[in-house]
Amino acid sequence: MKIVVLAGGLSTERDVSFKTGDMVSKALRENGHQVILLDVFMGYSDKREDVTDIFEKSEEASIKVSDIPEIAPDIAKVKASRKDQSDCFFGPNVIEICQMADIVFMALHGENGENGKIQATFDLFGIKYTGTGYLSSAIAMDKGLSKQFFRSHEIPTPAxxxxxxxxxxxxxxxxxxxxxxxxxxxxxxxxxxxxxxxxxxxxxxxxxxxxxxxxxxxxxxYVKGREFSVGVIDYKALPIIEIAPIKGFYDFKNKYKAGSAVETCPAELPDEITEKMQRYAEKVAKVIGLDTYSRTDFLLSEKNEIFCLEANTLPGMTPTSLLPQEANVIGLNFNQLCEKLIEISLKKYEK
CATH class of the missing domain: 3.30.1490.20 (ATP-grasp fold, A domain)
Known part of the structure; x- marks a missing residue:
């Protein structure tokens, strides 16, 4: 297949998105696909070009990725670095190249990538993409709104x-x-x-x-307790992973600096709590409408009370990210997981 892996953007998770996109691109190429890693904001070039044969030179056209910095990017500098200085969020040739692809693998994180705006745009342009649709993306992205959904469906969440x-x-x-x-x-x-x-x-x-x-x-x-995350693929919960930061809480630095947290999967929990937390993760997916894949974060208090924090519609996708670690426990390696997410996403367009 011809696949665009879409990354970058203008969110605070821009650099994290590049790392996800880089790893997904490599995996999909190893799976035999023609893959272009594209920065949604910077686009392919600063001028109009003939892109008819771009998938034939996919690796050449792909952006190059470095390691994730320990601090969030300066978005003002990112905006200022775009040569065409257009007010359009999509960089040069992005829509055209995405229309040429069999599917776009959404490797975006944060604003625009996960708030449903790009998904809605792609729906209007007839572009197929991985992950859930625009409405469920928007609900999950808004923590205040999603907490209302949790409460109304008896999913426990911090007040x-x-x-x-x-x-x-x-x-x-x-x-x-x-x-x-x-x-x-x-x-x-x-x-x-x-x-x-x-x-x-x-x-x-x-x-x-x-x-x-x-x-x-x-x-x-504030709920003092242990931190967990549960991936859900096609409404079925994966094994639970526990995240234990060595120092402080699970902040930006601890999420992406190697050795900053101990991650245990499957999490060491009583069967009853494991079952309950997985059912809550599946319920979150159904309530919000996360119809392909997602990852929901939880806290377990010192009294063994479960609290749902938020749902992630486009969780990190590197081999050491939480969702791939969970999938690996059930025998789904990283390359297979990437293929699985494409397969499930394409089924939506067969209806």
Whole structure:
């Protein structure tokens, strides 16, 4: 098949997306496909070119990827580096090349890649892509909205509320908050802008940090406990993985710096809790409509209470990412997993 692996974009997870895209591209080429790794924002070139035979020179046309930095990218610098300085989110030739592909493998993370906007655009252009559709993407991306879905379907989630810049309150006592609490951007990913607040005087700084990234925040109760993630493919839960950061919490640095966290799969849990957490992950997928694959994050409190944090519609896809580790436990190696996700995604277009 002719496949575009779409990465990059303008989210705080831009660099993470490139690593996912690079690994997926290599796997799909090993599987015998013609693959182009394309930056959705920068595009193929800064001028109009004849791209009719681009899949014949796919490796030459693909972007080159380096390691993930320990800090999120400077998006203003990324925007300024695009030569054509167009207001269009899609870079030169992106739509045309994607239309030529049999399917686009969505290796994007964060804003636009996971909020449904690109999926909706592709639907209108008749472009096939991996992963769930625009509406379920938008719901899952908005942590405040998805928490409402969880509550209305009896999926346990930490108590919390939304704060906007317009309605900002810097004093915990005026909000009736019980500390510690968690402050995080409503639609961000990779824990960028997330803070755990233990003292009143830390609250304003946490708001300042989170509001640097978005105009809407989720503020929720802090649940002390163990961290887990459950991948779901075609509404069926994979084995659970436990993530134990060596220092601090599972922030951007601990997610992507080798050796910063201990990951155990299958997680060492009683059968009853394993079953319950997997059923919750499957329920999240059904409730939000994540019809191909997803990954849902959980906390298990010291009292063995399960709390659902969020659902990821385009989870990381490197051999050491959480979803591939879970799939490997059931005998699905990385190359096979990439092929499986394409196979399931294409079935949607047969209906």
């Amino acid at each position: 919390g509320f939304i704060m906007t810049k317009e309605n900002r309150v810097d004093t915990c006592s005026k909000l009736g908050l019980t500390l510690p609490c968690v402050v995080k951007p409503c639609c961000g990913g990779s824990s960028v802008g997330v803070s755990i607040v233990y003292k009143d005087e830390e609250f304003k700084a946490a708001l300042d940090e989170a509001f640097k990234w978005e105009n809407e925040l989720v503020i929720e109760e």
